Amino acid sequence: MRGFWWPLLVVFLAGCGQEKKELRLLNWSDYMPKEVLQEFEKREGVRVVEDTYDSPEAMLSKLQAGGDSEYDVLITPDYTVGALARAGTLQELDKSKIPNLANLDPQFADPAYDPGARYSVAYQWGTTGLAYREDLVKGPVESWAVIFDPQQQVGSFLLLDEMREMVGAALKYRGQSVNTTDPAKLAEAQALLLEAKRRSQGFAGGTSIRDRLIGGDIAVGPAYSGDILAAQEENPQLKYVIPKEGATLWADCLVVLKKSPNHELAYRFINFLLEPEIAARISNSIGYATPVAAAMDKIEQKDNPLIYPSPEIRQRLELLADLGEGAEAFNRVWAEVKSR
Amino acid sequence: MREAATPAQRLRRVLLTVGPGAFWLVLFVLVPTLIVLVVSLMSRGSLGQPVPPFGLHNYVRFFSDPLFLEIIGRSLWIGFWSTLLVMLLGYPLAFYIAQSRYKEVLLLLVVIPFFTNFLIRVYAWIVVFQKEGLLNALITAFGLPPGEFLPSTLAVYVATVYTYLPFFVLPLYAAVERIDWSLLEAAYDLGARPVRAFFEAIFPQTLPGLLAGFLLVFIPAVGTFVIADLLGGGKVTLVGNLIQLQFGSAQNWAFGSAASMVLMAMVLLGLWLYARTQGERGLDRLV
């Protein structure tokens, strides 16, 4: 018997020891075309391991559970950057190693969520509005009321499994800022969400909402702009709007994890993503707006106001801010909404 | 005559056989449980990690908020009724198999779903219940308007029953196989009518298997989060979902640990009652 077990163990332990050179990326699902990753693999002669997540809260929890030493590069929502940096999870960027930062639109050089862009590089930006199937809704979709007002429901809907976006939408519907931590306003948002949850089909991630809209399973749902705009080719009945009460404007950021063993490779990867050719390929494929100004002339949909919002729409958009200690109040609301 | 082993030899043998396994169980079962207990007494840090101060606040919160008691109640309720349904479906089936000429084939037919991956068994019901799924296709074929079955408590029930049915049939079948049928003859001879004869002569013989099967279904059914997660769409919250939520998106490990301790305490209480009535042989029937 001994003859049988030991070789297995030895093989296994040997397998654990060897470290191939690889870049480990934690990313939203369906958020980077495979060809781009393959191109990087080919150019650098390394392997890229991409893991994906659907809910930033679950992702943060994963980082907490030791994920911070498992990835080199993370793509994370803007409002999480501050908290991650304060917790010592992020590596302060050595900008001399990312020469292509020069390609970036200047407005991302000093964003509100990361003053001086010390820790983060913008990857994509977009909005979170309402997506719907024109052929399945029973009325106009122009307000968050289709979710929050039982009288104005136009069809079955899902809720987005993202705390800040969903609580933010309820706040917006009531005419509040998406960043308010006023307990009374949050309690109101909680009540709205709980009522909506009862009528909804439950919670789902952004790509799941997109797929279920395409499948005709639901008629309406909050969604990220690019997911829907990229899927419009597949089903032209799929529409996206910024509700009249307003919506969030966000950027997802590239950050380097402090415990990553591979800072050099991480920098090269970020630099690679900022090449105009690559940046254009990404945005043309996944449907979000690129922060790489130098790539703009290669963007197919640069005139689409839903991707690059007109000044008129921009007035209705609000950035998600880093709430610091105020995040706890949001967490409580969310835990209640999810478990009640 | 061989000599009795010296105490030193005996100790060596015990250490060689029991030692590694016992060490493993202590390190990976006992110690983690104690860690959960300690963490359940801590507070939530700014990123969700457990930090001091220590106290009973998580338990106070758990037992003072009707929300959490409701979740526990719902878990027990759904667990209990689905287990009962499993028994109604599985009990006669075990008898049918035991008496059939094709016993081995039928057993195989129970074993195949048993060994089919758990997630696939749950996933199958999404395919049946989804809006354009099998059930709605059947309903509309009869000219009725399609219904919405996903997410729903009904779907959670059906999938729970489906998932754990083989867990129940197999141990019960083992009990039915061992039934002493001569007792039934005796009951008839004494003039009992069929139903009465069954309950007097046969049913008591299956009781140990029935109880073991009950626990085998009830405990995982109360503790599951996957079924409610996939078929309840986040609308049917069971205690398992609560725990997963606290370790996932709600990021409150300390409170999640307290909820885990409550669930564990309930399970151990149930098990203790079971062991009291069935003895250790009863515990063995759970494997």
Added chain:
Amino acid sequence: MKRLLSLHAGLVFAFLYLPILVIVALSFNQSRFGVRFTGFTLEWYARLFSNERILEYLTNTLIVAVVSTAVSTLLGTLLAVGLVRYEFRLKSALRYLLYVPVVVPDVVMGISLLLLFDVVRDAIGWPRLSLFTIILAHISFQIAYVTLVVRARLVLLDPTLEEAAKDLGATSWQTFREVTLPLIMPGVVAGALLAFSLSLDDFVITFFTAGSGSTTLPLYIYSSVKLGIRPEIHALSTLMVGATILVILLGVLFWKKR
């Protein structure tokens, strides 16, 4: 009465197999959505195999199952022998500890191991969540099953056989290897098979102890299902059900031959 029983059995079997058959049928269906059969296709299988990650997930799943089964069978068999043959202090405590992994809900076991790895990693910077931690976690619940299955076989053993061997001058080790082990081998094999299938089946504990690059098939199915129905998953499920049936049939044939 008999007829009623057959009817009942027929319905239960239909209930058990209907969903599986639906998946199998849909895996060959052209239509991406819905259950209307619009035509036969192998496209979903082609798509499944064009995903080079699938092979990696399968390898991960098998590595975990093989290694954890090997270790847990070894430890569990020894543990069973010790529990049956020897008396020692804390024996009854150990027996109760053995039942804990069997009865505690997966989610509790999962988070407790997650916390353990977290505490240890904070202290010594190791181990990171990976296939290695999944294997440790699987062994932890498999040991209990292996021990209990092997012990069931051991207590049925006629102790005079071992005594005879010892009277003939065999050392304890020789007795164990030449007499005890061959006699309990069916129990060991059954325990190993159970451990193996438990490992393949496990989702919840793996979910909490997996890290980057250690995705197993159940984890993959879960995250795909969370993203929505995809016909590739029907194809994958069909293949897995097929493999399950094949393995069970082979097992039955093997058993019959003995």
